[in-house]
Amino acid sequence: MRDELYGEILLDHYRYPRHFGALPNPSVRIEGKNPLCGDEFLIDLNLEGDVLREIRFSGRGCAISMASASMMTELVTGKSVAEIQKWIDRFRNFLRDGGAHRDEVDMGDLQALAGVAHLPVRVKCALIAWTTLEEGIGQRKNEPR
Amino acid sequence: MRDELYGEILLDHYRYPRHFGALPNPSVRIEGKNPLCGDEFLIDLNLEGDVLREIRFSGRGCAISMASASMMTELVTGKSVAEIQKWIDRFRNFLRDGGAHRDEVDMGDLQALAGVAHLPVRVKCALIAWTTLEEGIGQRKNEPR
Amino acid sequence: MSLMETTIKANRVLSTVEKLREDFPILKTTVHGKPLVYLDNAATSQRPSQVLAAYCFFCQSHNANVHRGIHTLGEQATDRYEAARRKVAAFIGAPSEKTVVFTRGTTESINLVAYGYARKFLKPGDAVVLTPMEHHANLVPWQIVATTMGANLRFWPMTPEGTLDMSAASDLLQPPVKIVALTHVSNVLGTINPVKEIARRAHAIGAKMLVDGAQAVPHIPVNVADIGCDFYAFSAHKMCGPTGVGALWGREELLDEMDPFMTGGEMIREVWLDHATWNELPYKFEPGTPPIAEAVSMGAAVDYLNHVGMDWLQEHDRQLVNYAMNQLLAEDGVKIFGPQDGRGALISFNVEGVHPHDLATLLDRDGIAVRAGHHCAQPLMRWLGVPATARASFYLYNLPEEIDQLMEGIRRAKEVFAYAR
Amino acid sequence: MSLMETTIKANRVLSTVEKLREDFPILKTTVHGKPLVYLDNAATSQRPSQVLAAYCFFCQSHNANVHRGIHTLGEQATDRYEAARRKVAAFIGAPSEKTVVFTRGTTESINLVAYGYARKFLKPGDAVVLTPMEHHANLVPWQIVATTMGANLRFWPMTPEGTLDMSAASDLLQPPVKIVALTHVSNVLGTINPVKEIARRAHAIGAKMLVDGAQAVPHIPVNVADIGCDFYAFSAHKMCGPTGVGALWGREELLDEMDPFMTGGEMIREVWLDHATWNELPYKFEPGTPPIAEAVSMGAAVDYLNHVGMDWLQEHDRQLVNYAMNQLLAEDGVKIFGPQDGRGALISFNVEGVHPHDLATLLDRDGIAVRAGHHCAQPLMRWLGVPATARASFYLYNLPEEIDQLMEGIRRAKEVFAYAR
Numbered sequence A, B: 001m002r003d004e005l006y007g008e009i010l011l012d013h014y015r016y017p018r019h020f021g022a023l024p025n026p027s028v029r030i031e032g033k034n035p036l037c038g039d040e041f042l043i044d045l046n047l048e049g050d051v052l053r054e055i056r057f058s059g060r061g062c063a064i065s066m067a068s069a070s071m072m073t074e075l076v077t078g079k080s081v082a083e084i085q086k087w088i089d090r091f092r093n094f095l096r097d098g099g100a101h102r103d104e105v106d107m108g109d110l111q112a113l114a115g116v117a118h119l120p121v122r123v124k125c126a127l128i129a130w131t132t133l134e135e136g137i138g139q140r141k142n143e144p145r
Numbered sequence C, D: 001m002s003l004m005e006t007t008i009k010a011n012r013v014l015s016t017v018e019k020l021r022e023d024f025p026i027l028k029t030t031v032h033g034k035p036l037v038y039l040d041n042a043a044t045s046q047r048p049s050q051v052l053a054a055y056c057f058f059c060q061s062h063n064a065n066v067h068r069g070i071h072t073l074g075e076q077a078t079d080r081y082e083a084a085r086r087k088v089a090a091f092i093g094a095p096s097e098k099t100v101v102f103t104r105g106t107t108e109s110i111n112l113v114a115y116g117y118a119r120k121f122l123k124p125g126d127a128v129v130l131t132p133m134e135h136h137a138n139l140v141p142w143q144i145v146a147t148t149m150g151a152n153l154r155f156w157p158m159t160p161e162g163t164l165d166m167s168a169a170s171d172l173l174q175p176p177v178k179i180v181a182l183t184h185v186s187n188v189l190g191t192i193n194p195v196k197e198i199a200r201r202a203h204a205i206g207a208k209m210l211v212d213g214a215q216a217v218p219h220i221p222v223n224v225a226d227i228g229c230d231f232y233a234f235s236a237h238k239m240c241g242p243t244g245v246g247a248l249w250g251r252e253e254l255l256d257e258m259d260p261f262m263t264g265g266e267m268i269r270e271v272w273l274d275h276a277t278w279n280e281l282p283y284k285f286e287p288g289t290p291p292i293a294e295a296v297s298m299g300a301a302v303d304y305l306n307h308v309g310m311d312w313l314q315e316h317d318r319q320l321v322n323y324a325m326n327q328l329l330a331e332d333g334v335k336i337f338g339p340q341d342g343r344g345a346l347i348s349f350n351v352e353g354v355h356p357h358d359l360a361t362l363l364d365r366d367g368i369a370v371r372a373g374h375h376c377a378q379p380l381m382r383w384l385g386v387p388a389t390a391r392a393s394f395y396l397y398n399l400p401e402e403i404d405q406l407m408e409g410i411r412r413a414k415e416v417f418a419y420a421r
């Protein structure tokens, strides 16, 4: 049975999350939690200067938070911190308006999350990996914990 | 202008309270207060054995509490503690049913307080002197304070 | 303003009132066969149909618990609850909605600050400044916290008129004063305190200031940012809203550093068997199921007051109070408490020879509801040297005719008590 | 009981439910175009028209502040408020109405005991016994008070099924245990705890016992005198009543010796500038304007439940839970938490491969409201080894068909998540 929200792409990322795991020597390791949901993520980053060379995530969450995290890792790998921040902001807006007023940029797989915009209570699920990453790139001068 | 509740007898007792004042050597002195109303009474008793020889009261309160106290002093002077207790109970019942089911006893001036029974919030005004007296005769073995 | 302008304005106010009264079906009830004249608004106001309708609509269409549910009803309930918070925040000029905590009312709001702020930050020897005109709600919590923490209470001297003696400010506001807590509008004297100036002076010595706005928010436009205080407490039931809800506004940084007051569900972030961490503002201070439908209905009360217009209401209050004041001043044997000018929409008074309780009973037989007693301000009664006062308090639906009826009632009471003298 | 008798009984129950549903207009609303199936009753119940009507009638006919007014409206409001207290007292078998304190709900009731009783009587080194199945409302307040007073928390061991291991009682209930606080019915596991036996054993070592009755009072006949506990806390909004009100029952002698919790108007007797004395029970614990219309409406909820009949309700609950349990047990990949028999009217469960939040979202699209999350019981989630569960909870208006719909929804969710695998 096919569902408009829980579509093929979303479920694929949920079942086979990309970049799942940990990095041996991350330059940043950051934890994201939503205790009210029980979601917990650990994100490892290898930043070379301003560029994110590698990213891994682990943890547990609902299909929306897991798929969103997985899609995010695909998108941000190889991008500069500034570009990543732009994507984070873009994705936030996208969740606000359901992709209605999206700028010309192709959201790629993220488009599969458009339905979340109609579910205010689930928006935080879709965002948790992103806000964790945002915190991570903000902390990039810190040692891994 | 004549009012059914605040009738002549009640107002007379209010204006000219009987046995108002203090006793030089009371065998019991008892204070009654209703801080929520601001009513305050001091009652002095001279008890000889079981008989109330003299009573005085002082203090301040509304017309209902003052008149009720004044009427009470007239009624109880010279009575035994047991009789007084009977009157206290009788008066309580009287205030409950507005004299409707009163026993054969003539309530005398107290009849003027019958209207209070229809004013539940004022019943405590009519009772304050009486409950103070009740406490006083209960304490009659104590020294004056 | 010319006489004609004044009359036109007064007429406009009057016809508006007649229309507004339609919103309050309870005003059509009778008491002892007489039409109700409700002059006990400082105790609690009546609720317009619109506010009751908002309550019922919520209960019958969106009732669910808030902040917990993924389901649609839960989401709708949460939306409406948070929308109410935004309305309340805007109504008092709160810079951010997360600084508005829903409580049961003024009393809980003040207790929250006494427990959550003062218990954490007061040190032995510190002082709390209060005034002798405080409602028990803004007095007893400070007595308890002062006793617990070894702090002292100081009371602002008053002028014989019943206003704060501002010349005492510099002596009073000195270290170790850490908290100044006072009422915006006195519920007995009607005095409107210069809270903005006092906030400025309190801050000059590093003290925090709490304002008890129970009698202010219903009547005057309040802007907490403009006042510059640190905490502001008020109740919905005095401003056309329901019982069971009110609010505390607090400065974000203070709310942040405070300990939670009551604990339980919703106000937590993570809970282990032996300890817990706290949720963000304002939820840290809203444990358990909040008064959800009540908060929604408080939001509707704010809508209603905005629709009536706070400026209009102030003008209406002013006219009623002046009208009542002039009549009471002209009446033999009536003593008025509190300042003559610049007062809130209430007048406390006593009639010579008639105890306020007897007066209230007699007025009630004429259908007129006034309050008689200490008005939860026993120390102020002692200061005034009376055991109790009568109090007539007005709101948007009151009419000058009702004040005429009050005056007739007072005259009748005088006659009753003069009878057969 | 013969099969025929059972069927007749079941039919009677069913036709009664159809009639009762008429009292709840919200059940006729649709969600995403589907008729609402409300299975989140443990979070908050819906309110029948009768209860809402009682609320509105009070507001439009008798609205005034209580305990202060001499006027008729004030007297009527007080009468109705106190009548509600008597109803609530009778409903839980309280020996005297003055031992019933109106609060905002279970959470405030428990905080009241933690602040007013435990802060006064707990000594360093004393112990408080809790269970790992407590709602945060009956856990976090004890953490705070234990930390403040230097007391310790002990947790009752549980059997794998999710019931209290009663064989641990004698080891656990030993001095210096001073307080035992536990839930009557678990809001996650559905476990009904043997509170009567535990009260007896707690008293044998001189400890006091508080019961969190939030999930019990709405569903099972509760008699505090029979249970023999010392405090009993519950909320109106889970028993067909309004938000913003609940109650604490306490033993008179304990309430008497407790300190007040919140302070302000009404709860005082005499107030001076620097100190105050307290009013009698229950007013000592009801500072400020109480949730008046809410309490009146809680009384109406008690009337409603009495009219429905608690025995009938228990039988109805039993049938629904059995029906749901059998279906869930028969469904592949569904894991049920808590005991199989003798449970309250709720079932927590998870569906393999479907996170409870996703399940709740999918069910919501079918109009079915269930809860998903930690249910304010994070430590219990850790004990169960899951981040969250789904929970279906039933009340008097639920129908077996709604459980069928839930099952269909679960099956659809499984299919969605199996799609394209």
Ligand SMILES: Cc1ncc(COP(=O)(O)O)c(C=O)c1O
Pocket: C265, C287, C288, C289, C290, D042, D043, D104, D105, D106, D107, D108, D135, D137, D138, D183, D185, D186, D187, D212, D214, D215, D235, D246, D376
């Ligand atoms: C077992 C239990 N205790 C306490 C509570 C808290 O009740 P309230 O939120 O009404 O204060 C709840 C309900 O959420 C509950 O289920």
Ligand SMILES: Cc1ncc(COP(=O)(O)O)c(C=O)c1O
Pocket: C042, C043, C104, C105, C106, C107, C108, C135, C137, C138, C183, C185, C186, C187, C212, C214, C215, C235, C246, C376, D265, D287, D288, D289, D290
């Ligand atoms: C000045 C003032 N403060 C506090 C209160 C207490 O408000 P509430 O009873 O709603 O908590 C009142 C009202 O009675 C008041 O007039």
